[in-house]
Amino acid sequence: MRYSLAGMRSCCHTSGASLLRISHQGRKPGEQKHPKEPSSLQCMHLAVVACGDRLEETLIMLKSAVLFSNRRLCFHIFAEDSLKPEFERKLKEWPSSYTKKFESTIYPITFSVGNAQEWKKLFKPCAAQRLFLPVILKDVDSLLYVDTDVLFLRPIDDIWHVLKEFNSTQLAAMAPEHEIPKIGWYSRFARHPYYGTTGVNSGVMLMNLTRIRSTQFKNSIIPGGLTWEEMLYPLYQKYKNYITWGDQDLLNIIFYFNPECLYVFPCQWNYRPDHCMYGSNCRGAEEEGVSILHGNRGVYHDDKQPTFKALYEVIRDFPFEDNLFQSLYYPLQSKFLDTVHTLCGRIPQVFLKQIEKTMKKVYENRVIVYLGANHRY
Known part of the structure; x- marks a missing residue:
C-alpha cells in the first residue's frame, strides 16, 4: 500500500502556547518563547495503564521511578476496578521516606469516543487507554506515558528535560521501533502508514497534552484537519483490518501524516530485547x-x-x-x-x-x- 501527502495542508500547529517552557532549536528571529512553567506544574507526571495481571509489573515500574527521581512525581494510574484496592494498599505499604516523593491518582478505564469494548480489546487489554490521556487529563500540561513492563535506570528528571528540546511544532516524543530497517517489523510487514523508516515504539512516550489538545492534525480521512479526539475513532475504523500492534500502529499512522509533530529520542530511552537479541544495535x-x-x-x-x-x-x-x-x-x-x-x-x-x-x-x-x-x- 502506498500513501501520499501530496495536496494535504500542514495542520500540525497549536492555537495556544503550551504552559511548559520550551527551548526551541533553530528558533527564528522574533519567534515567541513559551512562558515559564508555573510552580503548580513542578510535579513530573507519569501515566500508566494496568489491566489483568499487570499489578506487580506496574508497582515495580513505579518503584524504579521513585528510587531514582529527584523531583516530585505525580502518578496517574489507569486500572480496572478490581485492581484499585490492591494498588492503594501496596502503595501505602511503602516507607514514608519514599511515599512523600509522589502523589498518586487511580482512574477507571474509560473511552470518550467509539465502542468501549472495541477499544479495550485493541492489542493488549486496555492499552488503547493511552490514546485518551489528552482528553481525560485536561488539567495536566505534559506527561510521560510508559507501558507496565518498563524500568527506570536513571532519574525520570532526565527524560523530562527532553520536553525542553521540543521545537514549536513538536508535541510528542518516542524512540524508533528498530535501528536497522532491513530487520525492522514495520519496514518488512506493515500494511499501513508508519513514521519514518522503521516506525516508532510507543512503550515510552512523552506527551505535551496542551499542544495535543490545541492541534489540528492532518489525516487520511478528510482534507482538513481534525482534533485529536475527533480523529481517533474514524482512524481506527479505517485501519482496524490492517493494524497488528493496536494503539502503537494508530500512533504511527498519526505521525506519518504529521511528522513535524514528533520528536524522536534515541534507543537507550526505550531499550528492548530487539536491541541485543540479534546482536547489539543500539x-x-x-x-x-x-x-x-x-x-x-x-x-x-x-x-x-x-x-x-x-x-x-x-x-x-x-x-x-x-x-x-x-x-x-x-x-x-x-x-x-x-x-x-x-x-x-x-x-x-x-x-x-x-x-x-x-x-x-x-x-x-x-x-x-x-x-x-x-x-x-
Missing part, C-alpha cells in the same frame, strides 16, 4: 548505558532473556531502605554472571553503566543532605 546504549529498560515480549517472566529478568527481579526484591550498592547493584552484578551465554548477557556494561552512575548520584545527594542537616554555623 549505539546510544553502548556509549551511555541503558536509561529506560522496556521488557516487552514478557521477558521478565520467562527465561528467554535472563538479563532483562535479572534487572526486574533485583529491583522487585530490593528493600526500600537498604543500601543501593549492597542490595541492588552487587546482586545485579552477580546475576549477570549467569547470563553471559546469551547475546544480551554478553554486554553487561550496557545494562550496568547508567544504573551505577545513577546510584552514585543518589548516594552523593544523600550525603550532601545529611551533612547540610547537621552543619551548624
Whole structure:
C-alpha cells in the first residue's frame, strides 16, 4: 500500500502556547518563547495503564521511578476496578521516606469516543487507554506515558528535560521501533502508514497534552484537519483490518501524516530485547548505558532473556531502605554472571553503566543532605 501527502495542508500547529517552557532549536528571529512553567506544574507526571495481571509489573515500574527521581512525581494510574484496592494498599505499604516523593491518582478505564469494548480489546487489554490521556487529563500540561513492563535506570528528571528540546511544532516524543530497517517489523510487514523508516515504539512516550489538545492534525480521512479526539475513532475504523500492534500502529499512522509533530529520542530511552537479541544495535546504549529498560515480549517472566529478568527481579526484591550498592547493584552484578551465554548477557556494561552512575548520584545527594542537616554555623 502506498500513501501520499501530496495536496494535504500542514495542520500540525497549536492555537495556544503550551504552559511548559520550551527551548526551541533553530528558533527564528522574533519567534515567541513559551512562558515559564508555573510552580503548580513542578510535579513530573507519569501515566500508566494496568489491566489483568499487570499489578506487580506496574508497582515495580513505579518503584524504579521513585528510587531514582529527584523531583516530585505525580502518578496517574489507569486500572480496572478490581485492581484499585490492591494498588492503594501496596502503595501505602511503602516507607514514608519514599511515599512523600509522589502523589498518586487511580482512574477507571474509560473511552470518550467509539465502542468501549472495541477499544479495550485493541492489542493488549486496555492499552488503547493511552490514546485518551489528552482528553481525560485536561488539567495536566505534559506527561510521560510508559507501558507496565518498563524500568527506570536513571532519574525520570532526565527524560523530562527532553520536553525542553521540543521545537514549536513538536508535541510528542518516542524512540524508533528498530535501528536497522532491513530487520525492522514495520519496514518488512506493515500494511499501513508508519513514521519514518522503521516506525516508532510507543512503550515510552512523552506527551505535551496542551499542544495535543490545541492541534489540528492532518489525516487520511478528510482534507482538513481534525482534533485529536475527533480523529481517533474514524482512524481506527479505517485501519482496524490492517493494524497488528493496536494503539502503537494508530500512533504511527498519526505521525506519518504529521511528522513535524514528533520528536524522536534515541534507543537507550526505550531499550528492548530487539536491541541485543540479534546482536547489539543500539549505539546510544553502548556509549551511555541503558536509561529506560522496556521488557516487552514478557521477558521478565520467562527465561528467554535472563538479563532483562535479572534487572526486574533485583529491583522487585530490593528493600526500600537498604543500601543501593549492597542490595541492588552487587546482586545485579552477580546475576549477570549467569547470563553471559546469551547475546544480551554478553554486554553487561550496557545494562550496568547508567544504573551505577545513577546510584552514585543518589548516594552523593544523600550525603550532601545529611551533612547540610547537621552543619551548624
